[in-house]
Amino acid sequence: MKSGSNFEKILKAGHxxxxxxxxxxRGANIQVIKEKAAPLKGNVDMVNITDNQTAMVRMSSWAAAxxxxxxxxxxxxQMVCRDRNRLAMQSDILGAYxxxxxxxxxxxxxxxxxxxxxQAKGVFDIDSIQLVATIKKMRDEGxxxxxxxxxxxxxxxxxxxxxxxxxxxEWRIHRLAKKVEAGADFIQTQCVFNMKxxxxxxxxxxxxxxxxxxxxxxxxxxxxxxxxxxxxxSKVPGMDVPDEIIKRLQGVDKKKVADEGINIACEQIEEFKxxxxxxxxxxxxxxxxxKVPEIAERAKVLPRPQV
Amino acid sequence: MVKAKRKPIEEIKEAIAGYKxxxxxxxxxxxxxxxxxxxxxxxELNAVLKLHMSKDNxxxxxxxxxxxxxxxxxxxxxLDPMATKYDCIISMACGAGVQNMAERFPGIPVFPLxxxxxxxxxxxxxxxxxxxxxxxxxxxxxxxxxxxxxxCSKGLFNGPCGGTNNGNCEISNExxxxxxxxxxxxxxxxxxxxxxxxxxxxxxxxxxxRTIIQEPYENRYRA
Numbered sequence: 001m002k003s004g005s006n007f008e009k010i011l012k013a014g015h016x017x018x019x020x021x022x023x024x025x026r027g028a029n030i031q032v033i034k035e036k037a038a039p040l041k042g043n044v045d046m047v048n049i050t051d052n053q054t055a056m057v058r059m060s061s062w063a064a065a066x067x068x069x070x071x072x073x074x075x076x077x078q079m080v081c082r083d084r085n086r087l088a089m090q091s092d093i094l095g096a097y098x099x100x101x102x103x104x105x106x107x108x109x110x111x112x113x114x115x116x117x118x119q120a121k122g123v124f125d126i127d128s129i130q131l132v133a134t135i136k137k138m139r140d141e142g143x144x145x146x147x148x149x150x151x152x153x154x155x156x157x158x159x160x161x162x163x164x165x166x167x168x169x170e171w172r173i174h175r176l177a178k179k180v181e182a183g184a185d186f187i188q189t190q191c192v193f194n195m196k197x198x199x200x201x202x203x204x205x206x207x208x209x210x211x212x213x214x215x216x217x218x219x220x221x222x223x224x225x226x227x228x229x230x231x232x233x234s235k236v237p238g239m240d241v242p243d244e245i246i247k248r249l250q251g252v253d254k255k256k257v258a259d260e261g262i263n264i265a266c267e268q269i270e271e272f273k274x275x276x277x278x279x280x281x282x283x284x285x286x287x288x289x290x291k292v293p294e295i296a297e298r299a300k301v302l303p304r305p306q307v
Numbered sequence: 308m309v310k311a312k313r314k315p316i317e318e319i320k321e322a323i324a325g326y327k328x329x330x331x332x333x334x335x336x337x338x339x340x341x342x343x344x345x346x347x348x349x350x351e352l353n354a355v356l357k358l359h360m361s362k363d364n365x366x367x368x369x370x371x372x373x374x375x376x377x378x379x380x381x382x383x384x385x386l387d388p389m390a391t392k393y394d395c396i397i398s399m400a401c402g403a404g405v406q407n408m409a410e411r412f413p414g415i416p417v418f419p420l421x422x423x424x425x426x427x428x429x430x431x432x433x434x435x436x437x438x439x440x441x442x443x444x445x446x447x448x449x450x451x452x453x454x455x456x457x458x459c460s461k462g463l464f465n466g467p468c469g470g471t472n473n474g475n476c477e478i479s480n481e482x483x484x485x486x487x488x489x490x491x492x493x494x495x496x497x498x499x500x501x502x503x504x505x506x507x508x509x510x511x512x513x514x515x516x517r518t519i520i521q522e523p524y525e526n527r528y529r530a
Contacts, residue, residue: 082461086508108468111460111478122461126508129465133505145508163469171467171490174503178465182505190469237470237477 002139002185003157005102006074007046009307010280011186011215016273017280018301019076019188019217020044020292023053024064033064036289037071043296044073044283045304046103048188051078055115062096069100076159077101080109085125086134086145093135097154105159105188106131129182132160136183158183162216163190164201165240173204180214187214188282191221191232192268194240202277211277220268221284222295223261226250262295269299309337309401310435311344311421313352319397320359322418326394327366331420332386332408333373334400341435343421344399346373352399352420377404383411390415425457443512449501451492456509458485464506 001008010017020040025032040047047068051061058064065075077096079089093104108128112120126134126145134145135158142153160179164172176187192198198218205211223229226249233241245264252260265283272278285292296302323329331349339345349371360367372389374382377400390396395416398405402423409417425437440457446464447454456462460478466486470477474487493499520528 108461108463108470111470111476113460113478124462125511127461127463127465128468129505130508134508161469166467166469166471167474168467168471168487168490174499175465175467178503178505237472 003102003155005046005157006307007076007103008157008185010045010305013305013307015280015305015307016301017045017215017217018043018296018299018304019046019048019280019282020289021048021050021282021284021286022064022068022289023050023287024059024061026056026058028059030067033059033067034071037068037073039290039292041072042304043293043302045280046074046076048076048078048105048282048284051080051107051109052083052115053110055082055110055112055117055120057116062092062099062101065096065101066099074103075101076103076105078105078107079131080107081124081126081128081131082109082112082122085123089126089131090134090138090144093138093154093156094150097156102155103157103159104135105161106135106184107161128160129178132158132179132184133182140183157185159186159188160184161189162187163238164192165190165194165197166238169197169201173201173208173210176205176214177208177210180210184214186279187216189217189219190238191219191284193221193232193245194242195268195271196242197240199275202275206277215279216277217280217282218268218272218278219282219284220265220272221286222258222265222288222291223249224258224286224288225261226257229261262291262298265295266299269301308340308426309403309423310341310425310427310437311338311401311423313343313348313399313421314419316355316359319352319356319418319420323356323367323395323397326416327368328393329367329369329395329397330386330389330393331369331371331397332377332399333371334377334398334404335373336376336378336400336404338399338401338404338421339373341429342433344401346371349373349399377401377407380407380411383408386412441513442509443517444510446506449506450489451496451498451501453485453489453492455485455489458483458488464509465502 022036049061049065052058061078065077068075106128112122135156138153139155142150162176229246232239249257249260269281272281333346333349334344353369353371356369376382390412397418397420398408399420405419426439427435427437430436442456460476471484471487476482476484
């Protein structure tokens with residue numbers, strides 16, 4: 001065991017993992033976290049706690065993760081390279097580990113221009129791949145990036161993201177390989193809507209032997225509305241929403257659109273369950289946490305295994 | 308070369324509001340090349356300021372003078388006979404030139420007239436693209452001659468990130484993705500091996516004020 005986290009144990013035991021996501025509040029309101037956490041409890045193996053997502057100021061991910069842990073869920077502490085330099089990153093990781101956090105996801109972070117402080121100075125001291133390597137060095141060598149010994153190294157289960165749909169497509173598998181080489185234990189992907197491309201990407205990962213070295217969890221996001229699908233297609237960089245998805249949502253009764261969105265997500269999850277090289281799915285029910293129990297039920301991923 | 312853009316007229320007017328006798332000094336170096344602060348721009352700006360003053364009913368005298376370069380102190384010597392006649396100097400040079408001017412005439416307030424923007428190239432007449440951030444640790448050798456520090460919005464060393472959008476950066480459809488371009492150039496040159504390995508964290512060389520001494524002169528200054 002690298003970290004001994006629940007998530008790691010589930011993957012190691014060969015179970016199909018099911019993870020969720022929770023965005024911290026825009027304020028110090030703990031009640032919001034509790035309300036979002038409640039429907040996730042018992043329905044997912046781990047909850048990603050986003051880090052100032054879309055470059056909007058929110059409660060820090062480690063602090064929100066602590067509250068989520070108190071609610072009986074295992075957090076996945078997300079960390080972006082946009083907001084802190086290598087000193088702050090390493091010290092936050094030490095603190096997070098000391099408080100009991102065991103999973104971490106390393107991300108570049110959305111550019112600050114997207115958020116509510118567009119003229120902020122982006123840090124980007126190290127990039128996400130270098131952050132993966134840094135945490136691995138801290139864990140496995142017991143050394144800081146600068147080389148000094150760590151008194152009680154943080155044993156984190158290290159995650160990274162992948163977007164198989166951003167161009168150039170043929171480079172994406174090499175970027176995954178770099179993340180694996182840097183030390184990623186698991187990968188959570190960008191929301192998958194284009195299954196054809198996803199199959200192709202996973203096949204390449206299998207062919208290159210990457211899926212033997214890293215657990216891959218494709219991201220699944222149920223569409224709540226036609227507007228959301230159109231927005232994601234046209235406005236979210238690196239997102240690949242095929243026209244078939246939009247047509248399918250348009251093809252059902254207005255009141256059934258969200259239900260159809262869940263149907264699509266469940267069909268994806270079914271396919272991923274049997275896809276070679278896929279270790280689970282990461283459900284990103286964006287501002288739709290209360291729907292997670294229903295989605296988990298319909299995707300037949302319950303009950304979650306106890307390990 | 309250094310690229311600069313003139314400050315908004317309102318900001319300039321505010322800077323000089325408390326002064327009567329003003330000397331506007333242009334620079335014949337980079338800011339002249341990029342049409343921001345050479346002799347022509349000194350004359351143009353002074354004409355504009357005079358128009359504003361007559362409109363605002365303000366009495367000021369603004370003279371103009373352009374030196375060859377403001378980043379070398381010997382070119383500032385020629386200002387000696389006139390400098391003390393002025394309440395303040397406004398400089399159209401880059402940030403380096405302005406500081407050199409302020410250091411050369413420490414008793415006279417010096418105000419910048421341009422924002423120094425980048426080290427860049429001339430893309431077209433009056434159009435300049437940033438190419439270098441003077442990070443002090445050039446990596447262009449393995450990035451196909453495309454700078455990730457300058458041209459990648461996140462300054463990534465192991466790009467491209469997941470935000471690449473039809474060859475453009477996630478921040479705008481008008482900003483090309485540096486790593487998309489790096490990938491394509493290296494692929495065409497059959498050099499993708501250069502970016503297949505994980506690049507370790509940058510050892511930033513620009514976090515303290517830097518003075519360089521070229522090798523042949525090391526003995527002269529370090530003896």
